[in-house]
Amino acid sequence: MLHMYVRHARAFVAISSALAALLLVVSRVESLSSSASTPPDTREPCHISLHIHDPEGQPLTARVRVTPASWRERLRLSQIDDLRRVADGGELTLTVPPGSYRVFVSHGPEWSLAEFPVAATPNARNESAVELAREVSLAGWHGADLHVHTHSSRDAEAHGGVTTSDLHAEGVELAAITDHNHIGTLDGFDSVGGAEVTTWAPEIGHFNAFPLRELPRWSGTNPVALLKELTRDPRVFVQINHPRLDDHIAYFKLGGFDGTGFAQPDFHLNAQGLEVWNGYDLARPEHVFALLAEWRRWQARGQRITATGGSDSHGAPSHPPGYPRTYTRAANANQLASELRGGRAFVTNGPLLELSVNGRGPGDTVTSSDVQRVKIEMRVLAPSWMRVDTLELWADDKLAWSTAIPPAAPGSPLVYVTQLEVPAASARVIQAVAHGGSGLDRLLGRSGIEPLAFTNAVHLTNAALAKR
Numbered sequence: 106m107l108h109m110y111v112r113h114a115r116a117f118v119a120i121s122s123a124l125a126a127l128l129l130v131v132s133r134v135e136s137l138s139s140s141a142s143t144p145p146d147t148r149e150p151c152h153i154s155l156h157i158h159d160p161e162g163q164p165l166t167a168r169v170r171v172t173p174a175s176w177r178e179r180l181r182l183s184q185i186d187d188l189r190r191v192a193d194g195g196e197l198t199l200t201v202p203p204g205s206y207r208v209f210v211s212h213g214p215e216w217s218l219a220e221f222p223v224a225a226t227p228n229a230r231n232e233s234a235v236e237l238a239r240e241v242s243l244a245g246w247h248g249a250d251l252h253v254h255t256h257s258s259r260d261a262e263a264h265g266g267v268t269t270s271d272l273h274a275e276g277v278e279l280a281a282i283t284d285h286n287h288i289g290t291l292d293g294f295d296s297v298g299g300a301e302v303t304t305w306a307p308e309i310g311h312f313n314a315f316p317l318r319e320l321p322r323w324s325g326t327n328p329v330a331l332l333k334e335l336t337r338d339p340r341v342f343v344q345i346n347h348p349r350l351d352d353h354i355a356y357f358k359l360g361g362f363d364g365t366g367f368a369q370p371d372f373h374l375n376a377q378g379l380e381v382w383n384g385y386d387l388a389r390p391e392h393v394f395a396l397l398a399e400w401r402r403w404q405a406r407g408q409r410i411t412a413t414g415g416s417d418s419h420g421a422p423s424h425p426p427g428y429p430r431t432y433t434r435a436a437n438a439n440q441l442a443s444e445l446r447g448g449r450a451f452v453t454n455g456p457l458l459e460l461s462v463n464g465r466g467p468g469d470t471v472t473s474s475d476v477q478r479v480k481i482e483m484r485v486l487a488p489s490w491m492r493v494d495t496l497e498l499w500a501d502d503k504l505a506w507s508t509a510i511p512p513a514a515p516g517s518p519l520v521y522v523t524q525l526e527v528p529a530a531s532a533r534v535i536q537a538v539a540h541g542g543s544g545l546d547r548l549l550g551r552s553g554i555e556p557l558a559f560t561n562a563v564h565l566t567n568a569a570l571a572k573r
């Protein structure tokens with residue numbers, strides 16, 4: 106062991122010497138070239154001031170990302186991560202080394218996004234007034250983050266926890282505050298107090314529940330007992346969180362779920378909601394599609410469980426809240442639980458998606474003789490900086506129809522509406538998905554995140570089906 110260590114140490118010294126020699130050469134080349142054109146003095150800090158407002162001139166809390174203008178500039182500045190801040194009340198002053206930057210200002214996916222260059226130089230006024238405007242909205246629908254950790258979650262301490270400003274900056278309108286085994290709310294934000302029941306000894310998974318007055322037993326319990334305890338108050342909405350995320354916190358893995366049944370006793374699918382999309386899967390749509398496929402099969406068998414999405418953010422800026430988010434028609438956070446229990450919801454990381462079947466929406470039931478051929482209307486909305494590729498209609502677990510969405514005119518938001526009639530005599534549920542495209546990398550400063558939205562199911566029933 107010691108012999109190996111000495112050999113490795115010798116090799117390390119040799120590599121270190123070679124690197125040092127290389128750096129010496131590089132620095133000589135650098136000093137030669139710098140005598141030709143002197144680079145900016147990086148010791149003198151500069152200030153970038155932003156004043157952000159809406160079209161009425163009202164200050165707008167927004168998210169700001171400042172990135173070096175090129176890879177070359179990023180290397181010169183030795184800045185690996187983008188600067189990410191919230192401009193609370195629309196005002197922000199950043200201190201940066203002199204350099205060339207690009208600034209992104211955003212207020213979530215329903216609003217315009219501003220992107221512009223800034224040459225930060227000492228003693229210059231780098232002031233910018235930025236106007237953002239709402240580009241799309243679906244009347245009556247409000248985006249909610251159903252999985253939010255504040256500083257009251259112990260594992261959020263390192264990340265700061267989500268704040269009121271973080272939620273406002275992303276255009277999130279409502280939230281369920283779900284700290285680990287702690288009931289809390291967020292001052293100044295329309296939120297409902299809940300908790301992420303985080304089980305222990307044995308670990309049976311994580312469950313969001315709201316509104317909550319008191320915590321259930323989270324240790325030494327089982328899924329049946331826990332659900333019974335939580336739903337003693339009929340107003341409470343209970344969802345199974347991140348059912349396949351990691352191992353020791355994933356309900357489906359802990360219960361030995363094979364897609365139809367559980368190997369472990371007392372595990373069940375009787376919760377009212379299933380977190381089909383957790384924020385840790387933001388850039389892993391394949392995980393979301395796999396869960397959606399499973400969820401569709403249960404819907405087709407008559408098992409009603411609302412598909413939800415929540416960020417599981419433990420603190421911006423590295424993991425901003427609101428991605429994904431769940432839209433409902435709840436006018437305030439106190440109405441979230443009942444809307445979700447009814448399945449009147451869609452989930453998205455950006456595009457807005459509306460589905461109606463014979464005039465009924467997700468969570469509703471289309472009854473009796475009118476189900477032989479059903480009239481479908483779907484709407485997909487997205488801001489001008491986002492592209493959404495594909496719209497799909499699913500009947501039970503089969504793809505019934507799909508289309509490529511034509512791009513919007515440059516600079517215009519996407520407003521795509523389609524109407525069709527499909528035979529649906531034997532289907533129990535109809536559901537829509539919009540996915541693919543681009544634009545979220547500019548909003549989130551991360552690559553690999555594609556636009557994705559899916560609705561809950563519209564249920565179909567007729568006499569023939571009832572006999573099945």
Ligand SMILES: [Zn+2]
Pocket residue numbers: 301311346347354
């Ligand atoms: Zn969790």
Ligand SMILES: [Zn+2]
Pocket residue numbers: 252254301417
């Ligand atoms: Zn969580």
